[in-house]
Amino acid sequence: SQQGEEDPQALSIQEGENATMNCSYKTSINNLQWYRQNSGRGLVHLILIRSNEREKHSGRLRVTLDTSKKSSSLLITASRAADTASYFCATASSTGGSYIPTFGRGTSLIVHP
Amino acid sequence: KAGVTQTPRYLIKTRGQQVTLSCSPISGHRSVSWYQQTPGQGLQFLFEYFSETQRNKGNFPGRFSGRQFSNSRSEMNVSTLELGDSALYLCASSSQNSYNEQFFGPGTRLTVL
Numbered sequence: 001s002q003q004g005e006e007d008p009q010a011l012s013i014q015e016g017e018n019a020t021m022n023c024s025y026k027t028s029i030n031n032l033q034w035y036r037q038n039s040g041r042g043l044v045h046l047i048l049i050r051s052n053e054r055e056k057h058s059g060r061l062r063v064t065l066d067t068s069k070k071s072s073s074l075l076i077t078a079s080r081a082a083d084t085a086s087y088f089c090a091t092a093s094s095t096g097g098s099y100i101p102t103f104g105r106g107t108s109l110i111v112h113p
Numbered sequence: 114k115a116g117v118t119q120t121p122r123y124l125i126k127t128r129g130q131q132v133t134l135s136c137s138p139i140s141g142h143r144s145v146s147w148y149q150q151t152p153g154q155g156l157q158f159l160f161e162y163f164s165e166t167q168r169n170k171g172n173f174p175g176r177f178s179g180r181q182f183s184n185s186r187s188e189m190n191v192s193t194l195e196l197g198d199s200a201l202y203l204c205a206s207s208s209q210n211s212y213n214e215q216f217f218g219p220g221t222r223l224t225v226l
Contacts, residue, residue: 033214042117042203042217043156088156099169101146101215103156 006089006104014112019076021107023089024069030092032065034074037086037106046074046087081113114139117206117218125224131192134221138185138206144168145187146215147179150201162187191223199225 007022023032031050035043049056049065049072056063062075076083086106093100118137126132138145146169147159158171162181181187185206191198201222205215 035217040201040220040222042219043205043215045214045216048214099161100171101158103148103158105155 006087006107008107009105010108010110012110012112013079015079015081017079017111019079019083019109019111021074021087021109023072023074023104025072025089025091026070027091027093029067032063032072032092033090034061034063034072035088035090035103037088039085043088076109079109079111081111083109084111085109114141117204117216119202119204119218119221121221122219123222123224125226126194127226128194128196130194131190132194132223134189134191134202134204134223136187136189136204136206136218138187138204139216142206142208142216143185144207144209145181145185146205146207147187147189148203148205149173150203150220151199156203159189194225196225199223 005024013019029051031048033048034046036046037043047058047061047063049063051067060077065072086108088103088106090101090103120135144163146161148156150156159173159177160167160179161169165181176192179189201220203217203220205217207213207215
């Protein structure tokens with residue numbers, strides 16, 4: 001099963017509104033990352049938050065991490081049509097000395113102009 | 114710097130055939146990871162190579178293999194193709210490991226008929 005699970009699966013908003021998506025994970029992590037993917041293309045790294053950090057900002061992006069609840073949220077403020085994409089959270093977990101990066105199934109965001 | 118490149122971008126094969134995909138990482142990056150993305154399973158980690166050695170491996174059958182060359186370029190091979198291998202195969206490079214920010218290529222869309 002997926003380590004990270006995003007919620008909601010799909011989100012439709014108007015330009016200018018804020019978009020919030022959440023990610024829950026199961027095991028302890030080293031860090032959590034958010035990526036964006038435009039339809040059928042490669043992923044673009046947005047932001048990385050370490051397990052000892054609680055909040056991080058990058059431009060219109062704000063990420064929070066609650067390790068006690070094993071959850072993270074990504075907030076995109078003042079959304080634009082160009083923000084239309086799928087957003088994935090990725091976690092780093094170690095199993096028996098091996099590191100397996102895992103991605104959630106993503107939140108599909110549509111921003112209407 | 115040039116981004117991660119993957120060749121070919123599209124590929125059509127028939128069941129039972131084998132295929133080799135290529136990935137050129139960002140100059141200076143020594144870690145190359147491969148992922149399979151399908152609508153049903155999402156984005157799944159195949160393996161990671163670092164300095165020509167496989168460092169981590171996901172839960173895929175032995176039909177999926179890879180290698181990395183001294184210039185950090187990597188290839189992924191899938192033998193005895195099955196219909197279920199149809200997917201977008203993504204390559205990502207990182208300066209150290211996939212714990213950190215990964216830079217993704219545009220992917221190779223493989224269709225198995």
